[in-house]
Amino acid sequence: MSVILHDLCGADPSRRFSPYCWRVRMALAHKGIPHEALPWRFTEKATIADAGTDKVPVLRHDGRTVHESWTILEYLEDHWPGVPSLFGGEGGRALARFVNTWSDAVVAPAIAKMVVSDIPGVLAPEDAAYFVQSREKRFGMALAEVTAGRDAAVEAFRRDLHPLRMVLRERPWLSGTTAGAADYIAFGPLQWARCVSAFPLLTPDDPVHAWRGRLLDAFGGMARNAPAEDLT
């Protein structure tokens, strides 16, 4: 009945930086599920091949493998149904999916264009070569070119966060009076950026910055104490 998470890491195995793995790690902590988060690198695809994917997060539980962060969150809620809930009921589960699509379609791509060139610097050499080649192919340009305009791009990014900010002006958590899956989903890409790049995405006076701080402090400072570059 042990739970294992294959969790993306850098050259330093304690540098965990995948936005999708962070969503799962926060959810595991939220539910207090004992687990082992094993370091995994981009070039270790053989380790997770039995899960039918070449990407982490991959969760192993009870002889099964589960992959893709949203699917894992649902799996955790269904297999550890007691409190604390991740979703706060079926309506919350349904709309956490919208937070997930918003985070994946709006937030994560904008962050990628601001931090992707900083990622090779935290990777082991063989991973760095793989990463640069695959991402330069995806973007169709050198990674330094992708992030060259980030001083201007960050302004648009901060505007894109406005729907989240409006909620956080009213209450401490996106999920309501306590943190939940929606918070961890939105937090994942921000923690990704923080772990790989010193480029500051948020200004200290932003309610999103304060909310990120509360999530960094959650679970005994689990996310704050992780190796990171942006310490604002």
Added chain:
Amino acid sequence: MSVILHDLCGADPSRRFSPYCWRVRMALAHKGIPHEALPWRFTEKATIADAGTDKVPVLRHDGRTVHESWTILEYLEDHWPGVPSLFGGEGGRALARFVNTWSDAVVAPAIAKMVVSDIPGVLAPEDAAYFVQSREKRFGMALAEVTAGRDAAVEAFRRDLHPLRMVLRERPWLSGTTAGAADYIAFGPLQWARCVSAFPLLTPDDPVHAWRGRLLDAFGGMARNAPAEDLT
């Protein structure tokens, strides 16, 4: 115990077009709450002054007034708590608020810049004068200038809908297996556009278009049968 909604109308009192009033009308229909939706015009501020606001929707129930569409949705859920629920539990209520901020911060302003110049044409003369003056002041330019670039703007708008589209590729309703408050909240601005402007916001092959069609058909075609300009 009667319920009255003050509902924005055009020169034709049956043309109801406020995005915020549509959210409430769909929610009233969802819960099957008998009510009267009285036509109200921009220049009839005295009629709702006792509610402490100069904007509709205003709901009257049991000697109370409630205003602002989100507050009214919560009021309906709390005072008619039986099924069908608008939110599907507390987690759903919390995240419907995020759908509301997304709709208000991203969707509605983008639509305004594509349809605002068409609105005076559906208004009574005294309302049209008020509307043009107040909106030209807000935008700092003639309304025709605001919408001049809409053929290009609609492409960005359709991209902005992507988080909603991604959910609707997976299931029929934003709220899950049945429609709920989140659907009505996101639908409001689209129905606003449809009621005042023939400018087509959505392409027929878009899952958002099909979802809008399901909401138009809901409750006996209530929204589809309302006077409108965009009949696509």
